[in-house]
Amino acid sequence: MTHAANGALYGLSDDGVPGDAALAPLRLGSVTQKPEGGQQHPNGDALTVSSAFLRNGGGEILVLGQDDYRHWPYEDLGIDDYLPRLAAIARRIAAHPQSERFVLVPFNEPDGIWYGLNAEDEAEYATGRDRFLADWTAAHARIRAVAPELRIAGPNEAAYDRRFLPEFLAHAARHGTLPDVLTWHELSPSSLAEFRAHHAHYRELERELGIGPLPVNITEYGNRRDLSVPGQLVQWVGMFEEAGVAGNQAYWDQAGNLDGNVVRTAIPNGGWWFFRWYAAMTGERVPVAPPEPDTVDALAGLASLDPARRQAQAVVGGADGAFDVVFAGVPGEVLGRTVTVTVAEARWSGYEGAHPAPRVLARTTAEVADDGTVTVAVRGAHRKSAYRVVLTPAPEGQAPPAPSVPWRDVLAADSAAVTAGTLVPEGSLTNHQGYAAWGAARVEGLNGPDSAVEFAVSVPEDATYAVSFGYGNGSGSPARQRLSVDGRPVGSVEFPATLNAGHTGLRTVPLPLTAGPHALTLAWERGEIALDRVELAPHTEPLTRYEATLADVAGDPAYRYPTPGEAGTLVLGEEDSVTFDVFAPRDGYHTVTSRGADRELTVTLHGATVPLAPGRPARLLLAAGNNRITARGPGAVAALEVAGHGETEGLAAHEAAAARLAGGARLEACEHATGGSCLAPFQGPGASATWTVRASRAGRHLLVVRYAHDDRADNGHAYNADVISRTALLRVGEGPAQRMTFRNSLSWDNFWTLALPVDLAAGEHPLTLTGPEGPTPRVDRVLLGPVVG
CATH class of the missing domain: 2.60.120.260 (Galactose-binding domain-like)
Known part of the structure; x- marks a missing residue:
């Protein structure tokens, strides 16, 4: 197993965003970031995020040299302007104590930017080709002159290019300027059908030219409809792992969330759990034979065998309904003649919906057939889910009881009765930049007195149910809908802001229901939301x-x-x-x-x-x-x-109003803060807020800050939100001040939490918040409790 297809473009935005607890389990193979101080985005500087990336088991950091420029597409000021910039970037990387972990990518999507290598007119193409080859040679030479050991990647086109790539490789081989890593992008859904042919074509070029084999990194893959969706991600990762190439998910929306897989700072969604499974597949890769290879949006998977651990694993997904996972050639000397079979599901929880640990759907024993196969039936599958099937040895004996799987039902919003709303199709082959939806479409425009969505649900018994609404809220403020059951109002549901209407999250409320059918209705009260689905499960x-x-x-x-x-x-x-x-x-x-x-x-x-x-x-x-x-x-x-x-219970809460303020720090009214007020953002050496906190006993404590902010840059990107993090220093007692990085909460009224472990002696301590590096976020309150309660 290479585990190399779990990378991310701008997956990290700051040291601490995403948090270590989200990064460490994934052991990312690579990330692609901008040069330190580059102007393309407000954050994601390669050297800044390298500390978090490397301490959490990360592999390589690719640096996009042209992201030193501010505009997109990059302003074309000529190679004479670019070469000094590139040399400065190379020098700075070479000075890093772990410079061997970096790869410099001098050009990004040259087929469409500066060079027009995708031109249909042959004369226009030849002009762009010759210019690029000359500039590549000059850039390669400049990098080698200032950083001889620094690895170089390219050509990094936006799509696999059968016309240009042979000419590029031949030219680079003749002039001694071959890249150390060969890179290109696979962004279209058609790549799910065409990538294997692209990779085979490239390897054949290497053989014809007598070069390589070079490592390959697909430095951008997938689109909005794929990111965060386990059943889509397994298709991409499966074919890259099969080919032994690295891959970084594309950056379409916001930096610092591993391209849609981390909610808030360290909260996993379904995509995160898929990559967690991928990272945990130890041992050797096992060949996978999907029923429809080289097909867009079809059942796919990846598999491994670890003889030392006596485990065989397969992760599959991308199809609805029923299918079988067949393990062939099961080695008796490793797994025996009877195996325990465990099947678990990682569901699509939305881009901003938290996903608890995947549920075990089945655990039983099976006999290995005489032909060496074990067949595992997966039933009731959803195409957006991924399923992990694990085989381990089992002594012969009585089969265990099946695991208790709580009842659950999901209804897509496009199957509901919609009043004064608009159906927006999910991302598809023709609209692959569109966002995913549970069904064929989500409902948008629920923003007026007449708008409502009614779901026809049915529950198996009298109970309190956890009702989860998949929703988007791009208004910038919390929205509110009235919830009714069978025409009877039962209360209001508040929906915090998400990045936009298509960037869905989950909002869960407890709701008592009697056995049988019900009409579940959401009607407008304030703001605007989009609805994707409703899920019901026992609370x-x-x-x-x-x-x-x-x-x-x-x-x-x-x-x-x-x-x-x-x-x-x-x-x-x-x-x-x-x-x-x-x-x-x-x-x-x-x-x-x-x-x-x-x-x-x-x-x-x-x-x-x-x-x-x-x-x-x-x-x-x-x-x-x-x-x-x-x-x-x-x-x-x-x-x-x-x-x-x-x-x-055991967590001491200290409201904003209880802080002693100095140097211009002040309170302001906050409708969505716990006590109705919060600390307004402040900064400067004299500004501070200080609470008196008490530790009942000495030891390790967790300090939890509830905050909100929505800083954004205006870089003029059509699709990158360019959210910005804020920082603050926290000092407890006389100890050293600790830096906290607060990820953008997507609204000044979305209060999130960020936890910081601290050591405290028994007794009272001053807790002081300052903003020496810039404005703090809004702060609602701080919570403090011993780790061992």
């Missing part, structure tokens, strides 16, 4: 089991599978550890219990060390989103079980 306390044998490990633990129908047990030695990625729906205390442990384990969370006795719950403070919990040996562990919605 129960979350309880999630995180299997140790499928988690990240360090060292050389042993894998044991003593019980049929279970995922197995991890046996940790003295130097071994296992890290679980644990989802929390909000900041608060959850109970964490070790299962299958034979002794007390040492667990680390947010820098706090906690003894975890077998079967005895610990009350731990989790931050909203992904949390990395590491257990160290010696000892055996089968799983961690994590329960709870996130209790706030």
